[in-house]
Amino acid sequence: MLVFLVDWLNLLVRWAHFVFGVGWIGASFYFVWLDLSLRQREKMNPGVYGTSWLVHGGGFYHIEKYSVAPARLPEDLHWFIWEAYLTWVTGFALLILQYYFNATAYLIDPQVLDLAPREAIAISVASLAAGWLIYDGLCRSPIGRNPALLGLAVFAEVCLAAYLYSQVFSGRAALVHVGALVGTMMAANVFMVIIPNQRKMTASLLQGEDPDPRLGQIGKQRSTHNNYLTLPVLLMMVSGHYPMLYSHPHTWLIVAFILVIGAMVRHFINRADAGDAFPTYSWALLVAALGLVGAIFLTQPEPRPETAVPVPSDREVLAILDKHCVMCHSPRPTHDGFEVPPADVALDTIPDLRRFAERVMAQAVRGDAMPLGNETSMTDQERDQLGAWIEGRQ
Secondary structure, three states, X not given: OHHHXXXXXXXXXXXXXXXXXXXXXXXXXXXXXXXXXXXXXOOOOOOEXXXXXXXXXXXXXXXXXXXXXXXXXXXXXXXXXXXXHHHHHHHHHHHHHHHHOOHHHHHOOOOOOOOOHHHHHHHHHHHHHHHHHHHHHHHHOHHHHOHHXXXXXXXXXXXXXXXXXXXXXXXXXXXXXXXXXXXXXXHXXXXXXXXXXXXXXXXXXXXXXXXXHHHHHHHHHHHHHHHHHHHHHHHHHOHHHOHHHHXXXXXXXXXXXXXXXXXXXXXXXXXXXXXXXXXXXXXXXXXXXHHHHHHHHHHOOOOOXXXXXXXXXXXXXXXXXXXXXXXXXXXXXXXXXXXXXXXXXXXXXXXXXXXXXXXXXXXXXXOOOOOHHHOOOOOHHHHHHHHHHHHHHO
16 A cells, blocks of 8 residues: 555656656746847837747737846846745655665666665755755856857767666666756756846845846856757656666767757757757757767667577576566566556566567667666676577567
């Protein structure tokens, strides 16, 4: 019963994370588009930088953006903050439910680093905080005054984090933690920089003072970073469904491709929204396409060794499944974390293995995603035997 209730809690938190994330990303994309759509008009109110005309749902809208701020503020000023905060809160709650409560299965891989659950959790929490502090330090340093150099520095930080995570956690946890790290940087940008700067500007206006324009410039820099990091972080957060990504031995290289592809697609969309001439930004789509080809080539399954492994008998392969798989993948799992077989995959009979052979090949033979955290210490020899049976007895 407890596992059943925890599953429902996991589902509801995941649902909430998705809903708040959609709200945050939607607002972020909308305001970036809005900035890019602004135009100078013949008649504009004093202090207005540009305006945009919109039509939606049968209504027409006229939006103005001020160079700094208007002389007076209305009482009903809207703030877009809770979507970002709640996305991070529900994301961290999901990290706790999925990875901290099941650390031995999802977070830790003894073949990577044999950690106690409390040690792995401490590293996880500390790394998220450290990642933000390093990123924030880069933005505030002289490097932050050069957008291109800062972009390269942030790219290097995320790739380095991916490499370090792959030396500590399971492949699945490593890639998800890179997404969590970038998500933390993005949410902290809103909480620690963008909103505080906006509040300072608002306070200056209410006191009849001219707000510091640099506060808006800093907020815009962080908002731009969030915009370009959104697509990569979305892919990294769903990477746990794709062993071809998280089982790769060079996680940092996978992350590098994801960053390049996502950022270039975002840049292409931004410049298209801005109305730039297509030849001036078409290169971004080409770079994204080349990155995708590179990622596909990098993650393609390696051919099995030429040295043939004797095909085990049905009895021998069932013994391997019974030792490493059936505790979870059975109509009645004996593993404490499951009441039903994950993904409805049962592997306690030969017909079952034939039915799910491709999944087993991807998860347990070509990759080491299964068993979870390799908590049963499945050997490479057993994986080879399982692969030989699948290839020889299908």
